[in-house]
């Protein structure tokens with residue numbers, strides 16, 4: 372018996388009907404993600420990256436095809452798929468700790484256990500002592516770390532991340548990437564991560580899917596030949612730089628198509 | 633101190649800001665005094681400031697005005713509370729369920745352009761001249777605007793905040809209670825503050841006909857007996873009451889939503 376992949380995306384396409392006609396956001400796309408794998412999707416903006424992720428999250432219905440998680444078809448949003456958006460989505464009226472335990476509280480997990488989980492993740496994301504703070508008192512990078520902790524505290528089967536560091540400055544972004552890798556190594560979660568940043572896709576991913584310009588299609592799948600665990604020094608290795616050049620070429624081609632269709 | 637006074641959008645020194653507000657009041661008072669004490673206006677139309685103060689003192693000392701204030705306040709409060717009790721949940725439902733918006737927005741959008749005062753004759757036919765009619769005028773004057781404003785507040789909740797809640801496992805009812813309600817609460821309290829202000833402005837209209845007490849009635853009586861000083865005192869009382877309520881709402885807002893301020897609780 373062969374093991375089935377964690378996530379299967381089977382012929383998924385998405386067409387939006389708008390006032391000015393039909394927009395093909397995503398051409399029929401198929402790929403799969405293995406248990407515990409960190410997969411990044413790289414593509415120019417507007418190519419349908421968010422659409423894929425939103426279909427997997429169940430927030431958008433595919434126009435064609437199916438998505439399966441652990442062999443079960445996805446019909447709508449649910450707590451088995453945690454999501455982190457690019458925009459800040461912490462509940463501003465809840466403290467950091469109550470944000471992290473939001474999903475647990477919905478499920479009726481006992482308070483004591485909620486606390487343990489919250490403090491475990493606060494420690495992991497490096498925000499020990501921030502449990503009573505409110506989101507408005509946090510920097511952008513801190514907010515996104517809490518959003519990651521909130522998603523993970525729910526113990527989802529897969530973590531979906533839509534350019535979560537896209538709004539952060541370059542220095543903060545690098546640090547966030549390292550923190551995310553640490554969290555991933557500790558939690559052993561399967562992660563599907565979207566980005567338009569070439570370096571980010573290499574540094575984080577086991578495997579990169581490069582997308583074409585709109586209508587989005589998968590153009591190429593590349594396995595990342597870097598060792599684990601990684602830190603920022605890997606960004607200077609020859610393998611990294613070679614892959615970066617290759618991807619920059621691929622992306623540039625697509626970005627040009629997007630600008631001059 | 634005088635930096636930036638005439639630069640658009642620049643902050644100025646705090647005392648200068650407060651001072652400007654006080655100066656406007658003093659200028660208005662000065663203008664009024666010149667008109668009155670200079671003998672430019674007939675005191676039968678505009679009494680002098682000291683006359684107003686004297687009237688106010690006697691009115692409060694005789695005590696009758698307190699009853700009027702109490703009665704008027706309870707009319708405004710009851711009519712407004714009724715509008716809020718129906719309008720807030722309805723507005724929230726309209727802001728979150730498209731079917732509710734589709735059902736109610738057109739009709740409310742239409743009725744709100746009909747002047748509440750024009751309904752008075754109809755209301756008198758329907759429910760007579762009692763307290764019900766007065767509450768109904770206040771209700772009609774505030775309900776429709778309030779509902780639409782609450783709808784807008786609820787509609788403007790960041791969509792991703794709702795979506796992330798679904799991915800955290802929230803079901804429809806939990807979403808209402810735990811996300812939509814707390815997310816729209818500050819906007820709702822602010823809406824109530826603004827519409828309560830409007831409720832006061834409908835008071836005199838409501839007490840115009842068939843009233844035998846209340847501030848509006850007192851003002852009408854004063855007009856009949858050519859007592860402009862009493863009219864002005866009545867108007868000032870309504871203004872001050874409205875202002876006090878506004879400050880109370882603002883205090884509630886500040887106390888309840890400390891999470892909106894950087895310095896925290």
Ligand SMILES: Nc1ncnc2c1ncn2[C@@H]1O[C@H](COP(=O)(O)OP(=O)(O)O)[C@@H](O)[C@H]1O
Pocket residue numbers: 387388389394395396414415416417418419420421422423585
């Ligand atoms: N709700 C929608 N209605 C209409 N068009 C949409 C909608 N969502 C996305 N699109 C279009 O689909 C394309 C892909 O969008 P998206 O998946 O957000 O791209 P990306 O995340 O790669 O930038 C874009 O051209 C976008 O304008």
Ligand SMILES: [Mg+2]
Pocket residue numbers: 420421422533
């Ligand atoms: Mg996107």
